[in-house]
Amino acid sequence: MLLEALRKQVLEANQEIARRGLAPHTFGNASGIDRLGQEPLVVIKPSGVDYAKMTPGDLVVTDLDGKIVDGRLRPSSDLDTHTLLYREFPQIGGIVHTHSEFATSWAQACRPIPCLGTTHADYFHGPVPVTEPLSAEEVEEAYVRNTGAIIVRRFRAGGLDPVAVPGVLVAGHAPFAWGKTPAEAVEHADVLEYIARLAYRSTLLGAPDAGLPLHVGEHHYQRKHGSKATYGQR
Amino acid sequence: MLLEALRKQVLEANQEIARRGLAPHTFGNASGIDRLGQEPLVVIKPSGVDYAKMTPGDLVVTDLDGKIVDGRLRPSSDLDTHTLLYREFPQIGGIVHTHSEFATSWAQACRPIPCLGTTHADYFHGPVPVTEPLSAEEVEEAYVRNTGAIIVRRFRAGGLDPVAVPGVLVAGHAPFAWGKTPAEAVEHADVLEYIARLAYRSTLLGAPDAGLPLHVGEHHYQRKHGSKATYGQR
Amino acid sequence: MLLEALRKQVLEANQEIARRGLAPHTFGNASGIDRLGQEPLVVIKPSGVDYAKMTPGDLVVTDLDGKIVDGRLRPSSDLDTHTLLYREFPQIGGIVHTHSEFATSWAQACRPIPCLGTTHADYFHGPVPVTEPLSAEEVEEAYVRNTGAIIVRRFRAGGLDPVAVPGVLVAGHAPFAWGKTPAEAVEHADVLEYIARLAYRSTLLGAPDAGLPLHVGEHHYQRKHGSKATYGQR
Amino acid sequence: MLLEALRKQVLEANQEIARRGLAPHTFGNASGIDRLGQEPLVVIKPSGVDYAKMTPGDLVVTDLDGKIVDGRLRPSSDLDTHTLLYREFPQIGGIVHTHSEFATSWAQACRPIPCLGTTHADYFHGPVPVTEPLSAEEVEEAYVRNTGAIIVRRFRAGGLDPVAVPGVLVAGHAPFAWGKTPAEAVEHADVLEYIARLAYRSTLLGAPDAGLPLHVGEHHYQRKHGSKATYGQR
Numbered sequence: 001m002l003l004e005a006l007r008k009q010v011l012e013a014n015q016e017i018a019r020r021g022l023a024p025h026t027f028g029n030a031s032g033i034d035r036l037g038q039e040p041l042v043v044i045k046p047s048g049v050d051y052a053k054m055t056p057g058d059l060v061v062t063d064l065d066g067k068i069v070d071g072r073l074r075p076s077s078d079l080d081t082h083t084l085l086y087r088e089f090p091q092i093g094g095i096v097h098t099h100s101e102f103a104t105s106w107a108q109a110c111r112p113i114p115c116l117g118t119t120h121a122d123y124f125h126g127p128v129p130v131t132e133p134l135s136a137e138e139v140e141e142a143y144v145r146n147t148g149a150i151i152v153r154r155f156r157a158g159g160l161d162p163v164a165v166p167g168v169l170v171a172g173h174a175p176f177a178w179g180k181t182p183a184e185a186v187e188h189a190d191v192l193e194y195i196a197r198l199a200y201r202s203t204l205l206g207a208p209d210a211g212l213p214l215h216v217g218e219h220h221y222q223r224k225h226g227s228k229a230t231y232g233q234r
Numbered sequence: 235m236l237l238e239a240l241r242k243q244v245l246e247a248n249q250e251i252a253r254r255g256l257a258p259h260t261f262g263n264a265s266g267i268d269r270l271g272q273e274p275l276v277v278i279k280p281s282g283v284d285y286a287k288m289t290p291g292d293l294v295v296t297d298l299d300g301k302i303v304d305g306r307l308r309p310s311s312d313l314d315t316h317t318l319l320y321r322e323f324p325q326i327g328g329i330v331h332t333h334s335e336f337a338t339s340w341a342q343a344c345r346p347i348p349c350l351g352t353t354h355a356d357y358f359h360g361p362v363p364v365t366e367p368l369s370a371e372e373v374e375e376a377y378v379r380n381t382g383a384i385i386v387r388r389f390r391a392g393g394l395d396p397v398a399v400p401g402v403l404v405a406g407h408a409p410f411a412w413g414k415t416p417a418e419a420v421e422h423a424d425v426l427e428y429i430a431r432l433a434y435r436s437t438l439l440g441a442p443d444a445g446l447p448l449h450v451g452e453h454h455y456q457r458k459h460g461s462k463a464t465y466g467q468r
Numbered sequence: 469m470l471l472e473a474l475r476k477q478v479l480e481a482n483q484e485i486a487r488r489g490l491a492p493h494t495f496g497n498a499s500g501i502d503r504l505g506q507e508p509l510v511v512i513k514p515s516g517v518d519y520a521k522m523t524p525g526d527l528v529v530t531d532l533d534g535k536i537v538d539g540r541l542r543p544s545s546d547l548d549t550h551t552l553l554y555r556e557f558p559q560i561g562g563i564v565h566t567h568s569e570f571a572t573s574w575a576q577a578c579r580p581i582p583c584l585g586t587t588h589a590d591y592f593h594g595p596v597p598v599t600e601p602l603s604a605e606e607v608e609e610a611y612v613r614n615t616g617a618i619i620v621r622r623f624r625a626g627g628l629d630p631v632a633v634p635g636v637l638v639a640g641h642a643p644f645a646w647g648k649t650p651a652e653a654v655e656h657a658d659v660l661e662y663i664a665r666l667a668y669r670s671t672l673l674g675a676p677d678a679g680l681p682l683h684v685g686e687h688h689y690q691r692k693h694g695s696k697a698t699y700g701q702r
Numbered sequence: 703m704l705l706e707a708l709r710k711q712v713l714e715a716n717q718e719i720a721r722r723g724l725a726p727h728t729f730g731n732a733s734g735i736d737r738l739g740q741e742p743l744v745v746i747k748p749s750g751v752d753y754a755k756m757t758p759g760d761l762v763v764t765d766l767d768g769k770i771v772d773g774r775l776r777p778s779s780d781l782d783t784h785t786l787l788y789r790e791f792p793q794i795g796g797i798v799h800t801h802s803e804f805a806t807s808w809a810q811a812c813r814p815i816p817c818l819g820t821t822h823a824d825y826f827h828g829p830v831p832v833t834e835p836l837s838a839e840e841v842e843e844a845y846v847r848n849t850g851a852i853i854v855r856r857f858r859a860g861g862l863d864p865v866a867v868p869g870v871l872v873a874g875h876a877p878f879a880w881g882k883t884p885a886e887a888v889e890h891a892d893v894l895e896y897i898a899r900l901a902y903r904s905t906l907l908g909a910p911d912a913g914l915p916l917h918v919g920e921h922h923y924q925r926k927h928g929s930k931a932t933y934g935q936r
Contacts, residue, residue, distance in 0.1 A: 024424070024428055025421070025424075025425065027353060077457065099432075101428075101432065101435070102435060104351065104353065104432050105431075105432050105434075105435030105436045105439060106435075106436075106439065107351065108350040108351040108433070108441055108445060108446075109350075109435075109436040109445075110441070110445075111439055111440070116811075116874065117806065117809065117810040117874050117875055117876065118874065118875045119729060119801050119806065133447050133450065134450060135449075136447075139449050139450055139453045140453075143457075172445065172446045172447065172450055173351055173352045173450075174351065174353065190726070190727075191727065194726055194803075197803055197807075198801075198803065198806050198807050198810055199810070200435060201803070201807030201808075201810075201811075201902060202807045202810035202811040203439065204902075204906060205807060205808065205811035205813055205902065205905065206811055206813070207810055207811040207812070211810060211811075211812075211874065212810075212874045213835050213836075213838075213874065215836075215837075215838040215841050216836060216841055216874055219841045219842075219845050223845075258658070258662055259655075259658075259659065311691065333587050333666075335662075335669070336669060338585065338587065338666050339665075339666050339668075339669030339670045339673060340669075340673065341585065342584040342667070342670035342675055342679060342680075343584075343670040343673035343674055343675040343679075345673055345674070367681050368681075368683075368684060370681075373683050373684055377687050406584065406586065406679065406680045406684055407585055407586045407684075408586070434669060434672075434673065438672060492892070493889075493892075493893065495821060545925065567821050567900075569896075569899055569900065569903070572819065572821065572900050573899075573900050573902075573903030574904075574907065575819065576819040576900055576903075576904035576909055576914075577818075577903075577904040577907035577908055577909040577913075578909070578913075579907055579908070601915050601918065602917075602918060603917075604915075607917050607918055607921045608917075608921075611921050611925075640818065640820065640914040640915065640918055641819055641820045641918075642819070642820070642821065668903060668906075668907065672906060
């Protein structure tokens with residue numbers, strides 16, 4: 001089977017989305033990319049299939065333009081967002097889209113998630129950004145691809161690094177998260193949901209958006225990600 | 235057994251209400267209708283019976299006026315709401331009533347659930363409407379049937395299509411949802427609860443009711459329900 | 469064993485408190501009363517014992533003054549509240565005290581739970597009342613007994629019937645609920661928590677305290693409790 | 703194995719953190735101290751290891767300066783906070799750090815948790831304090847040790863007794879809790895989360911911070927902890 005190992009990782013990531021309760025029903029999808037071959041290949045969840053019943057063979061393999069290379073089923077309807085992000089963010093190896101409860105609530109409120117504490121700073125360098133809404137023309141022209149485009153536009157405009165900020169809220173929609181692998185993308189999606197929960201409560205308790213002093217956030221981010229990282233068994 | 239297949243579907247829908255935590259205690263009921271015979275027949279949950287112990291034979295079969303055609307037990311005390319909705323909304327095949335936590339909280343606040351995101355737009359075309367309260371006369375005259383009547387009145391007044399808006403909040407009471415089958419009605423009741431959760435948080439974070447741009451909502455609704463639907467394995 | 473059947477009911481009620489998540493740690497207790505003998509006897513949970521390890525023989529039997537009639541262990545430290553309520557409310561056969569999350573939050577806010585919907589009206593006739601705080605003298609003199617006394621004072625002052633209003637919030641403390649039996653008392657404690665959850669969300673969404681029109685509340689209460697009850701298999 | 707019994711207690715405490723949902727991912731750690739030997743020895747969780755796979759031998763033993771005495775793995779990156787607290791609070795035998803949801807939300811809002819009810823007063827004598835934020839110099843110099851230092855400074859400045867107030871919120875970070883043993887420290891961390899939940903809801907319902915009358919709080923605290931304690935089987 002083509003890309004059998006990656007298929008298994010992507011299947012596992014999709015099931016992990018369900019296990020962690022990040023996407024009720026089939027609101028969610030994970031993909032991974034193999035950038036080693038001559039042509040990069042994307043493996044993605046099929047559309048509207050129950051997580052519990054999915055097998056590696058149900059996954060769909062496409063090229064970076066979304067053309068199906070292998071697979072009997074239709075790919076996730078969000079495919080064009082994934083492929084655009086893979087094209088524009090060459091550092092990432094896996095993408096996860098969920099409708100997780102609190103992150104989606106922030107996305108619907110069109111508010112970035114402020115960095116109010118070290119749980120956030122350990123994973124996201126600065127606020128979790130929120131995109132602009134799509135214009136009527138962008139929706140009409142290519143809704144799914146343009147969802148990727150407004151994400152990229154938000155990162156370019158803000159000078160954001162997708163490695164340091166491994167996720168985003170699409171205004172009026174829901175979060176996308178990514179990572180080096182599909183497994184790391186799910187982890188980031190899960191952390192994003194957790195910091196969305198924390199920030200929601202803190203905000204309702206009156207925390208100002210400029211919550212955490214910058215020097216604390218910076219220290220925490222660097223202790224996990226900087227060149228002198230002190231966390232874990234490295 | 236009369237309508238054995240439909241009884242099983244309705245039993246399954248009632249148990250699914252419990253499994254998804256949509257109705258603690260016995261606050262909830264599901265029904266289905268068979269419109270194929272000479273006279274349409276409704277299958278509904280008996281009143282106040284524990285979901286776990288219910289068997290297909292415990293369900294009650296009535297005609298569209300609520301007259302019992304088959305069954306040893308008393309039908310759900312909400313029967314007259316169900317039969318009125320089946321008479322007035324000929325497109326629907328299953329109805330579910332729950333007291334699910336967040337949808338009921340909106341119903342108690344007498345506020346429609348605004349469409350703030352694509353999770354909502356994928357299932358409900360526009361806000362989830364809320365009825366007017368029943369007048370003292372309507373309560374006195376026929377409380378349960380008039381609960382159905384105010385739902386229908388709300389749909390007629392708003393020019394709403396029960397297929398595009400598969401649920402409603404009864405003011406000061408709780409939600410009703412419906413679908414082509416009892417199973418789809420439960421799914422809609424569950425999605426309704428989820429979008430109620432999302433909208434609750436978004437609203438507390440300051441989202442205005444006119445949240446999602448119309449062109450995005452429209453696009454999402456059409457991509458699942460329009461003639462050019464692109465979602466799922468069709 | 470003295471009062472073996474009642475011991476089992478009370479044990480079951482205590483375990484049900486834990487199963488329903490109404491009292492983390494050992495914050496909670498249930499009791500029952502046998503009013504048939506010459507002298508009424510109360511069966512109550514022992515103090516600070518893990519629910520999972522409790523056996524019928526661990527329960528403590530006292531008279532209505534709290535004098536131990538049978539039992540190796542110390543009774544719940546809330547015993548004097550229970551016995552005072554049994555003396556003053558002769559209609560009740562079981563009492564449950566919890567620190568369930570939302571009911572306790574209302575109690576801590578010293579606010580009665582307004583009747584905003586039919587879920588509430590089905591079980592509680594009017595708002596769930598909240599007591600006054602205990603004075604320093606009352607605390608000093610007999611804290612636990614006076615907790616019962618302020619409950620009774622609240623019911624007398626408000627002209628409330630403990631059968632129609634089967635529970636109360638003790639200001640700055642937590643809820644007590646009761647019923648004809650220990651099992652019904654747990655059910656009421658559980659419903660009280662649920663309506664506290666609903667009312668919390670509705671209130672934050674802007675529902676006024678005078679939420680549900682009186683004629684709807686009245687109708688719902690009577691349909692489950694009035695002489696013409698239409699709910700369940702009676 | 704050195705300190706085998708304490709290793710088991712600390713392992714158990716770390717697993718209990720996970721079981722109670724107090725620290726998603728590996729956000730959390732527990733330690734214990736043996737003060738009986740010539741030199742006090744601290745046993746602490748290794749950094750970034752999955753709770754489910756940890757064995758007693760994975761734990762790390764250090765002296766009170768954090769020098770490793772026994773262990774193959776790196777100790778928790780929060781070690782210096784633990785050792786400083788053990789040096790400054792000689793009454794305590796176990797420390798637990800979590801990122802539990804509601805306590806962390808209060809920490810992020812930089813607000814102490816007010817004592818609004820008896821659930822709180824049973825365990826914490828007065829509000830749960832919140833530290834000042836660390837200055838840029840303190841972060842730069844020794845972030846982790848200074849996290850301990852600001853906790854101690856808060857207790858000294860407020861005249862607080864770490865036995866009567868068995869936990870604290872670190873501003874912009876999360877809670878620490880402690881107790882006579884690692885098991886008691888987890889219990890206090892769990893209670894802290896529960897009272898954070900209660901106080902969050904009560905505050906949103908409008909409870910003033912000076913919620914519970916002092917005489918009630920005092921009575922409750924003393925009934926569990928004073929010389930005339932009446933709670934439990936003592």
